[in-house]
Amino acid sequence: MSATPDTPNAAIEHVDWIADWNRRESSLSRGPAGPRKIGSVGVIGAGMMGTAIAAAHVRYRLPVLIHDADAEVLGRAKTSIAAELDEAEGQFLCGSFGRFVRPTAALAEVARCDLVLESIVESVSVKLRLYRQLQRHLGEHTIVVSNTSTIPVQRLAGGLADASRFCGMHFCHPVRRRPLVEIVRGPQTSERTIAAAVAHVKRIARIPILVQDGPGFVVNRLLFPYLGEALELLREGTPIESIEEAAVKFGMAMGPLRLMDEIGLDTTLQAAWVLAAAFPERIVSSPLLVSMVKAGRLGRKTGAGFFSHPRSTAGDAQSTVDPAVGELLAPWISSSPRSAPETITWRLVLPMLLEATRILEEDKVRDVRDIDSAVLFGLGFPAKTEGLLRWADRLGAQRVVTLLQSLGAMGPRAEPTPMLRTLARTGGSFYGPPTDTP
Numbered sequence: 388m389s390a391t392p393d394t395p396n397a398a399i400e401h402v403d404w405i406a407d408w409n410r411r412e413s414s415l416s417r418g419p420a421g422p423r424k425i426g427s428v429g430v431i432g433a434g435m436m437g438t439a440i441a442a443a444h445v446r447y448r449l450p451v452l453i454h455d456a457d458a459e460v461l462g463r464a465k466t467s468i469a470a471e472l473d474e475a476e477g478q479f480l481c482g483s484f485g486r487f488v489r490p491t492a493a494l495a496e497v498a499r500c501d502l503v504l505e506s507i508v509e510s511v512s513v514k515l516r517l518y519r520q521l522q523r524h525l526g527e528h529t530i531v532v533s534n535t536s537t538i539p540v541q542r543l544a545g546g547l548a549d550a551s552r553f554c555g556m557h558f559c560h561p562v563r564r565r566p567l568v569e570i571v572r573g574p575q576t577s578e579r580t581i582a583a584a585v586a587h588v589k590r591i592a593r594i595p596i597l598v599q600d601g602p603g604f605v606v607n608r609l610l611f612p613y614l615g616e617a618l619e620l621l622r623e624g625t626p627i628e629s630i631e632e633a634a635v636k637f638g639m640a641m642g643p644l645r646l647m648d649e650i651g652l653d654t655t656l657q658a659a660w661v662l663a664a665a666f667p668e669r670i671v672s673s674p675l676l677v678s679m680v681k682a683g684r685l686g687r688k689t690g691a692g693f694f695s696h697p698r699s700t701a702g703d704a705q706s707t708v709d710p711a712v713g714e715l716l717a718p719w720i721s722s723s724p725r726s727a728p729e730t731i732t733w734r735l736v737l738p739m740l741l742e743a744t745r746i747l748e749e750d751k752v753r754d755v756r757d758i759d760s761a762v763l764f765g766l767g768f769p770a771k772t773e774g775l776l777r778w779a780d781r782l783g784a785q786r787v788v789t790l791l792q793s794l795g796a797m798g799p800r801a802e803p804t805p806m807l808r809t810l811a812r813t814g815g816s817f818y819g820p821p822t823d824t825p
């Protein structure tokens with residue numbers, strides 16, 4: 388086990404503005420009355436994310452109480468957490484004598500922790516029901532956070548008596564390799580809660596970005612146009628291999644269909660519903676996803692999604708495109724003219740850029756650097772680009788507009804936003820002209 392396992396180091400070594408980022412964030416975590424130090428952490432939901440988040444705490448010697456409604460899942464929790472760690476450390480920290488992980492079937496016990504981190508299924512009603520149960524036992528100062536990918540904090544806060552001690556704390560998958568955590572400020576979240584949340588994620592060597600509330604926050608608003616376009620390309624008859632190759636050649640850590648398999652196609656679909664309801668003109672919950680979920684092909688967690696994932700083997704290299712998928716999805720697939728590889732790349736990446744401009748137009752982040760942190764440290768966007776907006780600046784806004792105009796098949800999804808049009812007209816850029824400041 389290395390001293391700083393899976394920390395952002397590999398990802399950040401190319402990014403010279405990280406020092407500046409650190410300066411900005413240290414003022415954030417101070418807050419008006421200083422953050423409340425979090426001494427105990429309870430995680431609710433021992434699924435893929437809950438166990439990975441628990442491991443991220445254990446790695447820094449922060450003990451975790453973990454709870455799940457499913458006794459079988461709870462029974463496996465220690466093993467799942469240990470699997471997220473290196474073997475020796477996993478055995479030491481989570482083994483039968485380990486002090487660092489304690490599974491519990493008692494929700495009341497978790498509710499007494501300083502921080503309760505909810506990571507159960509992505510459903511408003513299920514989360515609200517849990518919060519109402521939790522509410523009966525919550526400590527006077529307990530902070531509750533949700534790892535929801537897409538559901539606005541405001542909608543979930545209704546389940547709790549004191550919404551000032553509630554915010555989003557959205558980790559990215561795979562937690563081992565994606566250090567970004569979105570801290571989502573709901574309308575009633577107090578400054579003190581935000582400060583405590585930011586300080587806490589920094590304690591476990593994560594990169595927090597503070598974002599405003601709204602469906603999909605920032606990370607998933609950027610991700611879903613990419614995933615959605617991949618599904619659309621697939622529906623048009625583009626082979627899975629061509630879509631994946633275009634993304635990987637561009638430098639993405641993973642192609643979009645493989646990423647959906649990793650996230651879980653059920654979770655992807657639930658998140659797509661939330662986003663499609665909020666942004667129906669540009670996000671669709673694809674019938675392809677519905678078919679896959681109905682067929683029980685949920686991705687890596689069930690051993691089969693767009694790819695087959697043999698359980699005996701670990702790692703992406705072993706998973707291959709499953710021919711059965713073609714048959715399953717055939718009723719939905721048309722045979723539109725094939726897109727050139729370069730067109731596939733533009734179709735995957737430019738919708739992310741358009742969404743980034745909408746996020747900026749809506750003031751959901753503090754500045755452009757938060758968008759680039761989100762894509763680099765949360766989404767596996769190629770480090771060599773230094774971020775989506777840096778990449779777009781090098782391309783130039785006018786060229787981006789011209790490229791979008793060439794993607795007629797995408798219809799309104801390729802419509803340049805007012806911000807992009809203004810930059811193209813004025814010759815402006817996202818980062819503005821370089822400054823001489825040292």
Ligand code: NAD
Nearest residue numbers: 432433434435436455456457506507508509535536560650
């Ligand atoms: P998962 O299906 O792997 O795990 C969910 C767990 O919640 C299951 O073990 C289930 O038994 C448990 N559960 C359901 N209802 C419960 C309740 N009332 N009380 C206690 N436990 C309950 O799902 P996941 O992928 O780990 O996602 C969990 C959350 O994390 C979701 O909100 C999801 O949107 C979010 N998230 C997921 C990803 C991803 O890539 N999968 C990334 C970031 C955030």
